[in-house]
Amino acid sequence: MEVRVSNVRKEFDRFPALRDVSLDIRSGELIALLGPSGSGKTTLLRLIAGLERPTRGTIFFGDEDASNRTIQQRNVGFVFQHYALFRHMTVADNIGFGLKVRPAAKRPTRAEIRARASELLDLVQLSGLEKRYPAQLSGGQRQRVALARAMAIEPKVLLLDEPFGALDAQVRRELRRWLREIHDATGHTTIFVTHDQEEALELADRVVVMSQGRIEQIGTADEVYDTPNSPFVYGFIGESSSLPVKVEDGQVWISDRPIGLSTPDLGDGEATLYFRPHDIELLDDCNGCIAGTLAASRRVAGTRRVELEIGGARERVEIELPVGHPAAQKSRVAFRPKRWKLFPKEG
Amino acid sequence: MADPELYPADAYHQHASLAVTERPLARAALMALAFAFLAIFLLLPLVVVFEQAFSRGIAPFLSAINDPDTIAAIRLTLLVAVISVPLNLVFGVAAAWAIAKFEFKGKAFLTTLIDLPFSVSPVISGLVYVLLFGASSLLGPWLKMHGIVILFAVPGIVLATVFVTFPFVARELIPLMQEQGTGDEEAALSLGANGWQTFWHVTLPNIKWGLLYGVLLCNARAMGEFGAVSVVSGHIRGLTNTMPLHVEILYNEYNAVAAFAVASVLAGLALVTLVLKTLLELRYGAEIAATRGH
Numbered sequence: 001m002e003v004r005v006s007n008v009r010k011e012f013d014r015f016p017a018l019r020d021v022s023l024d025i026r027s028g029e030l031i032a033l034l035g036p037s038g039s040g041k042t043t044l045l046r047l048i049a050g051l052e053r054p055t056r057g058t059i060f061f062g063d064e065d066a067s068n069r070t071i072q073q074r075n076v077g078f079v080f081q082h083y084a085l086f087r088h089m090t091v092a093d094n095i096g097f098g099l100k101v102r103p104a105a106k107r108p109t110r111a112e113i114r115a116r117a118s119e120l121l122d123l124v125q126l127s128g129l130e131k132r133y134p135a136q137l138s139g140g141q142r143q144r145v146a147l148a149r150a151m152a153i154e155p156k157v158l159l160l161d162e163p164f165g166a167l168d169a170q171v172r173r174e175l176r177r178w179l180r181e182i183h184d185a186t187g188h189t190t191i192f193v194t195h196d197q198e199e200a201l202e203l204a205d206r207v208v209v210m211s212q213g214r215i216e217q218i219g220t221a222d223e224v225y226d227t228p229n230s231p232f233v234y235g236f237i238g239e240s241s242s243l244p245v246k247v248e249d250g251q252v253w254i255s256d257r258p259i260g261l262s263t264p265d266l267g268d269g270e271a272t273l274y275f276r277p278h279d280i281e282l283l284d285d286c287n288g289c290i291a292g293t294l295a296a297s298r299r300v301a302g303t304r305r306v307e308l309e310i311g312g313a314r315e316r317v318e319i320e321l322p323v324g325h326p327a328a329q330k331s332r333v334a335f336r337p338k339r340w341k342l343f344p345k346e347g
Numbered sequence: 348m349a350d351p352e353l354y355p356a357d358a359y360h361q362h363a364s365l366a367v368t369e370r371p372l373a374r375a376a377l378m379a380l381a382f383a384f385l386a387i388f389l390l391l392p393l394v395v396v397f398e399q400a401f402s403r404g405i406a407p408f409l410s411a412i413n414d415p416d417t418i419a420a421i422r423l424t425l426l427v428a429v430i431s432v433p434l435n436l437v438f439g440v441a442a443a444w445a446i447a448k449f450e451f452k453g454k455a456f457l458t459t460l461i462d463l464p465f466s467v468s469p470v471i472s473g474l475v476y477v478l479l480f481g482a483s484s485l486l487g488p489w490l491k492m493h494g495i496v497i498l499f500a501v502p503g504i505v506l507a508t509v510f511v512t513f514p515f516v517a518r519e520l521i522p523l524m525q526e527q528g529t530g531d532e533e534a535a536l537s538l539g540a541n542g543w544q545t546f547w548h549v550t551l552p553n554i555k556w557g558l559l560y561g562v563l564l565c566n567a568r569a570m571g572e573f574g575a576v577s578v579v580s581g582h583i584r585g586l587t588n589t590m591p592l593h594v595e596i597l598y599n600e601y602n603a604v605a606a607f608a609v610a611s612v613l614a615g616l617a618l619v620t621l622v623l624k625t626l627l628e629l630r631y632g633a634e635i636a637a638t639r640g641h
Contacts, residue, residue, distance in 0.1 A: 051533055072539045084534035088552040098538035101548070153538055 008057030032200035035210035077150030098153035160192035260288025275337035399607035411605035439516025447524030473578025499581030519561035
């Protein structure tokens with residue numbers, strides 16, 4: 001099922017949580033809504049589910065306008081952040097709930113509901129736990145039950161709100177791989193919300209980066225990581241360093257020195273240079289480079305992170321060096337970013 | 348799989364006993380104070396009621412109970428409780444639902460309104476009904492014309508009781524429902540349940556223990572209410588006297604044995620309620636703790 005969000009705006013007490021958001025989701029796609037808290041990602045998910053109504057704009061399921069449909073009519077599977085399992089029901093009753101509450105004409109028999117619950121428990125690898133209560137399950141198991149319950153109603157779209165948020169790191173990684181497998185096996189159109197970039201980049205076909213109620217960028221993990229299209233995405237996804245620079249005649253300057261980067265398309269004026277700390281080359285002779293004095297250096301996993309003070313304003317940037325690289329011993333280091341982007345100063 | 352959430356109580360108690368325990372002497376003093384206070388102010392009076400009721404043996408007690416006026420009072424009290432408790436059950440759940448699960452204008456006002464019966468004297472509550480439905484009131488002539496009797500009759504007593512006991516169910520449920528939030532209800536709706544199914548299969552099981560507490564307390568108060576009922580009942584023996592009113596009349600007539608006999612029956616009804624509550628707590632303690640979420 002394709003899902004199309006068209007110019008949607010959502011206000012809570014006049015405060016805009018989403019401002020004019022549009023998004024096309026292809027059938028069978030696994031999409032991540034990624035952003036910091038307050039970026040509107042959960043609001044967008046709840047709007048798609050029908051748990052909220054848009055203030056303006058339209059949401060299409062396939063070719064049909066679903067904006068005015070209730071959540072029951074939309075037939076979506078929603079997995080809540082804290083699972084919202086019914087604590088007074090067994091695992092099997094939780095999973096069968098969506099079938100049990102169907103109108104009599106469409107309701108499967110009890111035996112069929114029980115069989116379907118067992119089937120789904122097999123799928124989420126929890127066979128044999130039918131009779132347990134949610135309080136008797138671990139966090140990871142509850143998560144799986146919540147997913148099985150959402151899938152029991154054969155939803156057109158599967159929506160997950162911070163599906164791994166409450167789990168510890170080890171279980172998260174396991175479940176992440178497992179969710180991908182389930183998605184590939186069932187082919188549901190799946191949208192999940194996360195604030196964890198690693199999760200989004202690893203799991204999703206496409207990542208929707210959001211900030212302050214707007215979509216900043218939509219793209220595959222590679223696109224979003226390698227060619228961020230805004231300072232926000234640069235800063236939010238992966239490590240980044242930035243420096244205030246000047247553009248003159250298509251050349252990039254730091255104070256009074258050109259640094260050997262040219263930008264023919266950008267007009268003259270002040271700008272900010274963004275690059276990845278690991279995406280640089282070290283230079284011996286500084287014939288157009290960024291040079292700085294070493295201010296601090298620390299070991300981060302397999303690399304050494306070096307902090308440099310640049311120019312008279314002593315702007316600090318970070319670059320990454322291989323462990324044991326001789327440059328880390330010197331007091332002055334010269335480098336040039338291999339891949340970088342300039343954003344003109346706002347205002 | 349090991350799950351720390353399964354054993355929060357044990358961990359908590361161990362922790363507490365290490366960190367914040369008083370010295371034995373202080374502990375004993377605090378406990379003695381609490382027990383002494385309860386004994387003098389609560390237990391002793393209760394014992395005296397029963398002692399007085401049987402002070403001249405069992406026969407006068409039985410004849411006091413068997414008096415037609417007493418039987419009428421017992422019957423009226425039970426009738427009033429049977430009508431007003433279910434009414435407040437429905438109103439209380441509706442009000443708690445509205446306050447805990449929706450955002451709307453006037454919510455704070457509604458919350459204050461629910462507390463009103465607790466904050467004004469029951470006598471005033473009764474007087475309000477007299478002003479509203481009395482012969483010289485605005486509604487009085489109209490009611491009289493249509494032959495509707497409210498004051499000095501059962502409807503008035505029920506109205507006053509409903510008013511006074513309204514907060515018990517709502518007050519018990521509001522914090523519980525607020526804490527539980529709307530997550531479970533949203534989950535049920537997303538699975539295709541309609542509003543009624545959601546309430547019946549999800550909300551009600553989540554609040555059933557709190558609801559039961561509220562109903563028990565509401566019932567105890569409905570049977571014991573004096574002030575408001577006294578104003579609207581008219582004290583007609585055998586007709587509009589509830590048990591508390593009957594006790595007072597008997598007492599004022601210096602018929603101490605009969606007064607205390609009826610009082611002991613009333614206290615007995617209250618004790619049954621308390622015992623019921625304690626039994627439920629013993630039987631379902633773990634489940635109650637689980638559904639309350641702490």
